[in-house]
Amino acid sequence: MRSIAVALLAVSQTAVSLTAVAQIHPETSANPFALVSPPPATARHAMVVTIHHDASDAGVEILKAGGNAIDAAVATAFALAVVYPQAGNLGGGGFMLIRMRSGAAHFVDYREQAPAAATADMYLDKNKNVIPGLSLLGAKAVGVPGTVAGLVYAEKTYGKLSLAQVMAPAIRLATEGFLLAPAEASAMATSKSLASFPDSRHLFQRDGNVYRPNERFVQPELAATLQRIAADPATFYTGSMAQEIAAAVEKAGGLITAADMAAYKIHDRVPLYGHYRGYEIVTAPPASSGGIVLLETLNILSGYDLAKVGGDRSAAQVHLITEAFRRAYMDRNEYLGDPDFVSMPLTQMADPAYAAAWRRSIEPVAPSPSATLQRPAGFLPPPPKAIPSPEPTQTTHFSVVDAEGNAVSNTYTLNGFFGSGVLAGQLGFVLNNEMDDFTSKPGVPNMFHLIQGPANAIAPGKRPLSAMTPTMVVAPGVCSDKARRRCKPGELLLVLGSPGGSTIITTVANDIISILDNHLNVQQAADAPRFHHQFLPDALQVEKAFPLPVLDQLKATGYTVTRNNEADGKDPGVWGDSEMIYIDPATHRLLGGNDQRHTFGKAAGY
Ligand code: DON
Numbered sequence: 001m002r003s004i005a006v007a008l009l010a011v012s013q014t015a016v017s018l019t020a021v022a023q024i025h026p027e028t029s030a031n032p033f034a035l036v037s038p039p040p041a042t043a044r045h046a047m048v049v050t051i052h053h054d055a056s057d058a059g060v061e062i063l064k065a066g067g068n069a070i071d072a073a074v075a076t077a078f079a080l081a082v083v084y085p086q087a088g089n090l091g092g093g094g095f096m097l098i099r100m101r102s103g104a105a106h107f108v109d110y111r112e113q114a115p116a117a118a119t120a121d122m123y124l125d126k127n128k129n130v131i132p133g134l135s136l137l138g139a140k141a142v143g144v145p146g147t148v149a150g151l152v153y154a155e156k157t158y159g160k161l162s163l164a165q166v167m168a169p170a171i172r173l174a175t176e177g178f179l180l181a182p183a184e185a186s187a188m189a190t191s192k193s194l195a196s197f198p199d200s201r202h203l204f205q206r207d208g209n210v211y212r213p214n215e216r217f218v219q220p221e222l223a224a225t226l227q228r229i230a231a232d233p234a235t236f237y238t239g240s241m242a243q244e245i246a247a248a249v250e251k252a253g254g255l256i257t258a259a260d261m262a263a264y265k266i267h268d269r270v271p272l273y274g275h276y277r278g279y280e281i282v283t284a285p286p287a288s289s290g291g292i293v294l295l296e297t298l299n300i301l302s303g304y305d306l307a308k309v310g311g312d313r314s315a316a317q318v319h320l321i322t323e324a325f326r327r328a329y330m331d332r333n334e335y336l337g338d339p340d341f342v343s344m345p346l347t348q349m350a351d352p353a354y355a356a357a358w359r360r361s362i363e364p365v366a367p368s369p370s371a372t373l374q375r376p377a378g379f380l381p382p383p384p385k386a387i388p389s390p391e392p393t394q395t396t397h398f399s400v401v402d403a404e405g406n407a408v409s410n411t412y413t414l415n416g417f418f419g420s421g422v423l424a425g426q427l428g429f430v431l432n433n434e435m436d437d438f439t440s441k442p443g444v445p446n447m448f449h450l451i452q453g454p455a456n457a458i459a460p461g462k463r464p465l466s467a468m469t470p471t472m473v474v475a476p477g478v479c480s481d482k483a484r485r486r487c488k489p490g491e492l493l494l495v496l497g498s499p500g501g502s503t504i505i506t507t508v509a510n511d512i513i514s515i516l517d518n519h520l521n522v523q524q525a526a527d528a529p530r531f532h533h534q535f536l537p538d539a540l541q542v543e544k545a546f547p548l549p550v551l552d553q554l555k556a557t558g559y560t561v562t563r564n565n566e567a568d569g570k571d572p573g574v575w576g577d578s579e580m581i582y583i584d585p586a587t588h589r590l591l592g593g594n595d596q597r598h599t600f601g602k603a604a605g606y
Contacts (some may be wrong), residue, residue, distance in 0.1 A: 040523040040582070040591040043605025047590040048076055049579040050398035054178050055079040055088070056604035058169035059400055062161065064606060069400045070098060070158040071166050073408035074151045076398055078170035081147070081429065082222060083178050085204070086187055086418050087396040087499065090225070090236075092432040093146035094395075094412025095284055096154050097271060097470040101405040103477065103489025105282050106158065109267040110150020110412075111463040112143030112434040115255040116263070120457045122255075123440040130441045137193060139254025141420040141433035143464065144264045145245075147412055152233040153266050167230040174226055174428075177218035181600040185213045193421030193430075197252075200423045200430060221428030237261050241427065248425035263461065267340075274350060276302060276473075277516045280490060283471040285346075286339040290469025292349055293328045293505045298512070299355035300324035300362075312518035312528060313546070315553035321513060322533045322540055322559075323362045325506050326370060329535035332505075334383035337455030338463040344455070345380045354379040366558050370538040394418070395468065395499030399581045401492065401590055407581075409470035411497045411504075437464030467504045470497040473512060475585065492583050494522070496593075500576035503541075506532040507576040511593075515582065522582035522593035530576055537562075544573025572597070 041047075046069075048059030058079035059072040067075070073096065080088025093112040099105040121128070123135045135141050155163050180188070189210035194200040201207060203221070211217055228235055235241045242261035249256040274281045274295035281298065283291035301324050310316035335344050348354060357376035361368060395413035413432070414420075420433035438458040456465040473494035479487035494515060498507040507530055514525035529546040533539070539560045542551065551561050565571035579601065580593035592603020 037521075037524045037527040037596065040521055040593060041603035041605070043590045043592070045403040045590075045606055046072075046401060047581050047592055047603060047605035048072055048398065048400050049581055049592045049594050049601070049603040050076060050080065051396050051577055051579060051595070051598050051601040052080060052084045052088075053600055053602035053604070054083045054173055055398070056602040058173070059398075060604045060606060061169055062166055063402055065161070065165070067161045067166065067402075068159065068404065069402040069406040069408045070154055071161045072402065073398070073400045073410055074155045074159060075166040075169055076400065077147070077151050077410060077412065078167050078226065079173055080396060080398070082170050082173045082219060082226075084184075084396060085430065086191070087394040087412075087414055089145075089147050089412060089414050089419070089432070090229075090427075090429045091145045091147070091419060091424055092412060092414040093143070093434060094150065094410065095288060095466070095468050095470050096150060097282065097284065097409040097472060098154065098158055099282060099407050099472050099474070099492065100158075101489070105271050105472075107269040107271040107285060108150050108154050109269050109287060109463075110146035110153075111287050111466060112146050112432055113260075113264055114435065114438070114458055114460055114462045114464070115144055115257065115260040116460045117255040117257075118435070118458050118460050120459065121441070122458060128441070135436040135438070135440050136416055136433050137196060137421055139249045139252035139420065139422050139431075141416075141435050142249055142254050142256060142422060142431045143434040144256055144260050145432060146264060146266060148229060148233065148236045149264055149266045152229075153268070157268070163233060164230045167226055171223055171226045171230065174219040174223035177216040179214055180211055180217050182213035183599055185211050185215065187417075191418045191421075193416060193418045196421050197423065200418070200421055203423060203428065204418070219428055221426055223428075225427045225429065237264055244425040244427060245431075248423065249431070252422050254422070272346070272350070274298065276512065278476065279493060279516065280474040280476060281471065281512070282474060284469050286336060286344060286465075287463040288466040288468050289332045289336045290467050290505050290508070291471070292336070292344075292346055293332045294469055294471065294509055295350045296328040296331060296355065297321075297324045297505070297509050299350065299352055300327060300358050301513070302352070303356060303359045306513065306517040312514055312520055313531075313550060315550045315557075318531055318540075318550065318554060319365065319367070319557065320362065321509070322531065323368060324358075325509070325533040326368065326373070326535050327358045327361075329533070330370070330373060330375065331380070333535060335380070335455060337457075337465050341459060341462050342455040348379050351379065367540075370535050395501075395504075397470065397497035397499055397577065398579050399495040399497065401495060401581050401583065405492060407472060407492055407495050409472055409495045409497050411468040411470045411499070413468065413499070434464055437466060438462075467502055468497070469504050469508045471508055471512075472496075473516070491585060493585065494580060494582050496578060496580040498576040498578045502534050503530070503532045503575050506530070506534075507578060511578050511580060522580050522591050523596075526578040526580055526593035526595045527597075530574070543575065544571075577601075
């Protein structure tokens with residue numbers, strides 16, 4: 001852990017109407033309003049960057065024991081399930097982007113699935129109104145978890161070591177315990193989701209005698225579960241553990257059965273590819289909206305020389321980037337869903353000609369109001385009728401690069417902070433509330449004000465639309481013949497991703513732009529104050545540390561601006577968590593970007 005230098009900015013106490021953007025639990029955010037970046041951590045051979053130092057160390061331990069990036073990633077993910085239980089998980093789902101040194105890339109989609117008994121109106125009362133909280137808290141909010149299937153598949157297919165070897169650090173951390181950082185202890189002690197269920201309150205909050213900062217947190221139930229998975233992973237989906245999970249959900253009034261557990265399937269998908277500033281972007285395909293929205297944004301921005309119009313976070317740059325976000329999110333909201341259930345115009349959305357048409361609608365200085373914005377004609381089919389869907393917090397991202405140049409970019413989630421709050425029986429972990437990422441009811445705005453299409457309606461076996469965007473940036477490959485048959489794969493430049501619900505995609509885009517256009521180093525890019533626009537609400541949303549003079553300039557041109565938690569003097573007003581690795585093309589050294597908004601993360605390497 002590095003200490004952070006903090007510069008306090010004057011904070012306006014003016015009461016404003018605040019928009020709920022993806023919010024970090026206040027206690028996990030140490031950054032009061034502004035950040036000064038330390039130099040990036042460096043490593044010669046291999047690196048793991050996560051939100052938790054014990055999880056980073058677990059990954060490095062496996063790399064040093066001869067594991068490749070996938071072995072280390074699986075070890076790290078299991079370790080995060082122990083040391084960062086608010087988001088690291090066995091009971092959730094996510095996406096693992098893998099790129100081998102050969103250039104071959106894979107996208108393991110281990111997103112949760114809706115149970116067979118799920119219906120489009122399962123969160124509505126008899127008057128067809130949304131029942132508040134039903135898709136967020138409790139067993140009805142739980143989707144069939146995919147994490148164990150995804151990690152076991154990744155290990156078996158792309159790893160070099162055994163499952164038992166890579167799970168050993170997590171089992172040790174659960175058995176021997178680890179010291180809770182003050183922010184971690186506080187997050188666990190104050191979780192309302194955990195407090196809502198006696199079993200969860202017992203396990204994580206000791207029935208009210210809550211864990212204190214620097215106390216050792218030992219998890220024998222979770223250790224036993226991890227040991228059972230290491231010995232026989234099939235038990236989680238088709239054996240005794242599947243029965244236990246189904247029984248716990250059923251007892252708590254949820255829908256998941258043993259048959260749903262057995263029916264869970266991971267997908268090994270082809271990633272999405274695009275280009276920006278001469279680099280290849282390898283990113284998340286649906287059921288994430290992240291990759292296609294990222295590519296559409298970057299395609300629009302490709303037509304501008306951002307470095308010439310102004311510096312990083314200058315009003316001129318922020319204007320153009322925001323207008324690109326606005327347009328890409330307009331398409332996200334209306335077209336995207338689970339590719340196994342809906343067809344989406346992805347090729348058209350990623351077409352540079354479409355981006356050029358969008359650019360023609362961007363005013364040089366003033367914002368384009370979302371209410372009157374017209375999509376360029378002749379590119380996309382008409383969108384299905386609009387339907388909204390919610391997208392709350394909690395997720396975590398980590399990045400791994402090994403000594404051979406293989407890499408993993410992994411984002412996984414419980415969705416809410418400690419998910420649904422429901423414990424998986426005696427297994428020692430909480431279950432997700434990912435069902436809330438579906439549409440609960442047409443026409444009702446969600447807590448993140450995202451408006452999405454019927455493509456994302458609930459259906460049995462369907463995956464809810466995600467914004468998680470594990471991504472890599474790669475230099476172009478070099479071919480020694482004109483027909484491009486003899487080519488060396490491009491060198492990896494950047495591995496990145498973030499949590500943050502709907503803000504994930506704009507965080508990833510901002511990091512790429514800060515590095516490729518503005519030449520910030522990877523640590524500065526991670527720490528730079530974030531800004532976000534998602535078409536609706538029509539507001540430029542910024543972290544509290546965002547430079548105020550720039551905001552004044554943007555307001556003067558017509559932007560409505562929301563500073564995150566501006567009226568709350570105690571809240572740092574931040575979101576997201578960039579955990580990145582940059583490979584210096586000149587020296588091949590690995591540079592870690594470990595987001596300083598959190599105090600217990602680490603860029604670890606050797
Ligand atoms: O999959 C998604 O897009 C959401 N469930 C992610 C939620 C999230 O990132 C919250 N983290 N702060």
